[in-house]
Amino acid sequence: MNISDLDLIDTINALDNKQFSLNELTGAYSERIKKYNGELNAFISENEVVDGIPVGVKDVFCTAGLQTTAGSKILEGFIPPYNATVVERLLTKDVGVIGKTNCDEFAMGSSGENSGFGVSKNPWDKSKVSGGSSSGSVVAVAADLCVFSLGTDTGGSIRQPASLSGVVGLKPSYGRVSRYGVIPMASSLDCPGPITKSVRDARQVLQWISGPDGYDSNCFNSKLKDQSSKLENLKGLKIGVPKEYFGKGLNPEVESVIQGAIKKLAELGAKIIDISLPHTEYAIAAYYILMSSEVSSNLARFDGIRFGKTRDNFGMEVKRRIMLGTFSLSSGYYDDYFNKAAKVRTLIKKDFEEAFNPSTGGVDVIVGPVSPTTAWNIGEKISDPLAMYLSDIYTVPASLAGIPGISLPGGYANELPVGLQILAPYMREDLVLDVAEVYEQNTNWHKEKPRL
Template sequence: MDSFAALSLFDMLSGLRRGDFSAVELTRACLARVERLEPALHTLITYTPELALEQAGAADRRYAEWRRDDPSAAWNLPPLLGIPVMIKDVLCLKGVRTTCGSKILENFIPPYTATAVQRLLDAGVAVVGKSNTDEYAMGSSTENSAYGPTHNPWDLQRVPGGSSGGSAAAVAARLVPLATGTDTGGSIRQPASYCGVTGLKPTYGRVSRYGLVAYGSSLDAVGGFARSAAEVALMVHTMAGHDPLDSTSAALPVPSYGLEGASLKGVRIGVPAEYFIEGIQPEVEQAVRAAITQMERLGAAVQPVSLPHTAYALPVYYLIAPAEASANLARYDGVRFGLRESGDAMWDVFFHSRGAGFGPEVKRRIMLGTYALSAGYYDAYYGQAQKVRTLIKQDFEQAFDMVDMVACPVAPSTAFKLGEHTDDPLAMYLEDVFTLPANLAGVPGLTFPVGFDARGLPVGMQLMGPHYKEDSLLRAAHAYQHVTDWHMRSPDLSI
C-alpha cells in the first residue's frame, strides 16, 4: 500500500505539523492513489486535482508561517489544515459542478458554498473531488447515480451501499482519510457498514443544511465518514453548530468530542429485540451480538429494550420522504437552473425537462409523494404516516429513559451484488429497515465495523442515542475501537 494511505488522520496532522511531509506532498500522494484506483472504484463524479493542490499550497504557507512565528501554539492552527477530503455531490461548493448524481444538474455550478463545507474549508481541507451518490441521495446502493455506480472496495462486484457510496468507498479504499456524507434514511450508516468504515449521522439540526440540496427536509442530516470514531469526531465537530442561514439548525453549544480516556464503564446499552428479526443474515447477527458482549466486558450495562413500532418505520418513511421530495424537487423546472428541454409553451418545458432529466427512482418517489399528498389521499397516507412517526419518536424517548444508547445491526445483510435489487424497489427499500427510525425520530446514529462475514465482507453495528448525544456514541465506539482492530482492516486493492 502507498505509504501515505496507511496513515491515520492524526498521523497526517502530526506529520504535517512536524514538517515530515508537506500538504502538497500528501495531496499529490492522495491524487496518485485516486488516479490508480478510480477506474475500478468510481468514487467520484467530479475530480478536482487543481483545487486540491491550490488548497494544499495554501495550507503549506500557513504551516510555514506558524513554524516561523509560534510553533508552540498548535491550538491556533486550523484543525484539518492540509487534509485531503471528498465532498458528497449533494453539498454545494461554489464554482465546482454539483450534480446530485442527476442528469438534470449536469452543468450546475453553485454560486455559493454549503455551510458544512465552508467550515471544512475554513478548517484547512484540500478538496479532491465531489463523490458519487444515488440521484438526489435516493437509493441504497449508489446504482441510481446518472454517472454510473461506485464499486465496493472489498468486492468490486458488489455495491458500496448508498446513497453516500462514493464517500464510503473512498474512505474504505484509503483514497482520503475523511469524506462527507448525508443521511436521510441511512445514507451514511448503511454504506459505512457495507464498506467497513465509521460513519456518523448527527442529530437532525446539529449540522446546518444550508447549501445541501434538499431531499426530505425534515429528515436530512449532514455527517461524515472516517476509519475510526476519533477521526469522524474531529470532522463532524468541525461542521457542527448553529448556522443563522438554516432556521432548523440547533442553537445549542456543541460539546467537545474529545475522546481521551473514553470508557464504557457504567454506560447503559439497550438491545432492541425488534432489530434482530427473522431474515437477518446470521453472520450479521453474530458479529453484532459479539460486539455487544465485548462492550459488556468493557464495563457497559447491557439490557433488553423495546422499540415496538420499528416495523412501521419503513412504510412511514416511504410516504413522508417521497412527499417531501415531491415538494422539494418541484423547483427543477428548466427555468432558473438545470436541464431545459425545448417546448412550445412553458408547460411543455416543465414536462419535457423533468421527464428527460430525472432518473427512474427519482420519478418513482416524486410520483409516490405526489400521490400521498394529493386530494382524497392525504389523510389516509401522509397524515397517517405523520401520526405513526410520533409513535416511533416516542419509542426512542421511552427507551432513552432507561438506557444511554441502543445497539443493533445497521442493515439485515452485508453488501449485495450490483444489479441484485434494481428491478424490485421494495426489496431495495428493505435494506433501510434498521436505519430509517433514527431519521424519523431525529436521533443521532453511529456505524462502525465489528467483523466480517464468510465472504470477507464487512459487518457494521449501529449505536443510536438521545438528541444531541453524538459525543456519547463516539466515546462508546472509541472505547470499543481502542481494544479491537476491525476498523484498521483494509481491502486488498493490489489492482
C-alpha cells in the same frame, strides 16, 4: 510510513511535525485516485487544485465553481455560485476538496446504483454494491482516495454504506449540522455528516462542521459540547439491545458478528439490557410516505429554468418517489397517508424516548446491526424497489426520531464488512462517539484494509 493509510488526526499531527508536506499529502491521494478511481467510480468530478487536507464531498453539497450534480443527469454541468456551510467551514480548517463523490441520484437509494453517473464499486469485492446513497463517499474513504469525506443521511445514507464498505459513518442529530447549500431530499430528515477512517476523526469533523450558521432554522443552539472529557471504559453504562433489530430478515452471519460485538461491549464493562422498540415494523412504511412527500415538494424546484435541465432527465427511482409523494399529498389521500405517517412517526420517536428515559431506568445507548445483510451483488435488487427499501429497516427509525447514530466496523462476514450501529438520545453525539471510541480502541476491525 504510507501517507494514505493515516487517519485525519494522524495526518494533522504528521503535517504539524513536518513528517511530510501538504504537497506530498495531496500528491499521494491524487496518485491513488488516478490509479483506482477508474475501477471504483468513487468520484464524479475531481478538483484541479487541492489546497488542503483532501476531503471527498458527496455531490449533493454545493461547491463554488466545481460541478455539483447530486448524481443526476438533470444537474450535469451545474456549477454552484457558492459553497455549502459545511464545505465553507472545512476550508477554514485547512481542508481542501479533492473531488465530488458519486451518490444515488438526489441521495435516493441504498446501493449507489441509482446514480446517473454509474455505480460505485465496493472496494472489498468489486462485484458488490458499496451501499448508498453516500456510495462514492464511503468507497473513497475505504480505498484511501481521500482522508475523510462528507455524506448525508436521510434514512441511513451515511450509516448503511459505511457498514457495507467498512468505514466509520456518523449521522448527527437532526439540526446539528446546517443544511445550507445541501441539495435537499427530505427536509425534515436530511442530516449532513462525516465519513471517516476512525471514530476520533468523526468527532473532529463533527466539531468542525456543526453549529448554527444563520441559514438553517433547524440548526439552532446546536454547537457541540466540549468533547475533551471522554469515557475511558464502559463501566456502569447501560446498553439497550432492541429485539426488533434481531428478527426475521437479519442474516445469521451478520447477527453472529453483532452478537460478538455486544459480548465485547459487555466485557468492556457495559450492562447489556434487552429492550423493545415496538413500532419499528412500521418505520419503513411511514418513512416512505413522509420522505416521498417531502421529495415531491423539494424537487419541484427543478423546472429547467433557473438551473438544470428539463424534468425528463430524472432517473427512475427519483420519478417513483416524486410520484409516490405527489400521490400521498394529493386531495383525498392526505389524511390516509401523509398525516397518518406523521402520527406513526410520533410513536417511533416515543419508542426511543421511553427506551432512553432515565427516570424509568432507561438505557444510555442502543446498539444493533446497521443493515440486515452485508453488501449484495450489483444488480440484485435494482428491479425490486420494495426489497431495496426494506434493507433500511435498522437505520430509518433513528432518522424518523432525529437522533444521532454511528456505524463503525464491527467485524466481517464472508470477508465483507459488517457495521455496528450505536444510537443515543437527541443531541447526544458525545455518547455515540464515546462508546464507539472505546469499542474501536479495544478491537482491530478498523485496521483491516481492502485489497484493491
